[in-house]
Amino acid sequence: MQNTVASLAQQVIEGKPGHRLVPALVGRSGNVQTVWIDCPNWCVLDHTTDRSVFIEDINHEGERRAMSFPSAHGETVLVEVYVSQWPGSEETQPYLAVDVDREVDSYGRTAAMALADQMVAFAADVRRLAQTLPDDSPRPALSQADEALRQVQADARGWQSLTGDDVASLPIARLLKAFGVTVVDADVEVTELHGMPGRMELRVPAVATLQAREADARRLLAHHVGADLNAEANQ
Numbered sequence: 001m002q003n004t005v006a007s008l009a010q011q012v013i014e015g016k017p018g019h020r021l022v023p024a025l026v027g028r029s030g031n032v033q034t035v036w037i038d039c040p041n042w043c044v045l046d047h048t049t050d051r052s053v054f055i056e057d058i059n060h061e062g063e064r065r066a067m068s069f070p071s072a073h074g075e076t077v078l079v080e081v082y083v084s085q086w087p088g089s090e091e092t093q094p095y096l097a098v099d100v101d102r103e104v105d106s107y108g109r110t111a112a113m114a115l116a117d118q119m120v121a122f123a124a125d126v127r128r129l130a131q132t133l134p135d136d137s138p139r140p141a142l143s144q145a146d147e148a149l150r151q152v153q154a155d156a157r158g159w160q161s162l163t164g165d166d167v168a169s170l171p172i173a174r175l176l177k178a179f180g181v182t183v184v185d186a187d188v189e190v191t192e193l194h195g196m197p198g199r200m201e202l203r204v205p206a207v208a209t210l211q212a213r214e215a216d217a218r219r220l221l222a223h224h225v226g227a228d229l230n231a232e233a234n235q
């Protein structure tokens with residue numbers, strides 16, 4: 001019966017990509033309800049066996065991989081890893097849970113070599129699970145030296161060689177210098193750009209904020225390098 005309900009619900013309600021809609025038990029004993037939740041495809045938990053008091057307490061767990069070290073007290077699990085996610089917590093993204101038991105043991109050569117083989121196999125498991133996590137690598141930033149060089153090169157080339165990216169990102173003072181722009185407060189409704197590169201006048205409404213002046217200047221100058229900053233911003 002539950003299977004029929006589950007398959008019907010899956011047909012009617014489109015779940016999140018990479019997830020399936022599964023039943024979960026929620027509530028205090030005596031007032032337990034079945035709710036339908038998005039469960040990631042890698043989750044191996046049965047959400048109808050472990051009841052959560054609140055829906056925020058529902059978590060997902062992937063398959064477990066463990067590395068056991070032989071010890072004097074029999075087999076001891078030292079490291080266990082699995083993908084874990086708590087959608088109702090502050091950190092909602094999946095992460096690799098690394099469960100470590102601490103114990104100090106001594107290994108002979110043969111045991112140590114066997115241990116090394118185990119660790120290599122375990123490392124492959126950890127790598128495979130890590131590759132299923134969302135990409136969290138920081139975007140490489142231009143170093144200050146790279147940025148300074150880029151600005152010097154832009155100055156030397158003159159306005160003809162500036163790109164739309166340059167117009168959007170170079171410091172505004174350098175940009176105005178490259179195009180030979182003089183900025184004047186004027187009795188105008190909207191910002192106007194007059195003249196040709198090398199000798200230009202940007203007429204701005206006296207009430208315009210600094211940010212608005214800068215944005216207008218970049219937008220109008222972009223036309224002279226064949227770029228449309230509005231189009232880029234709208235993409």
Ligand SMILES: [Zn+2]
Binds near residue numbers: 039040059060
């Ligand atoms: Zn789940």
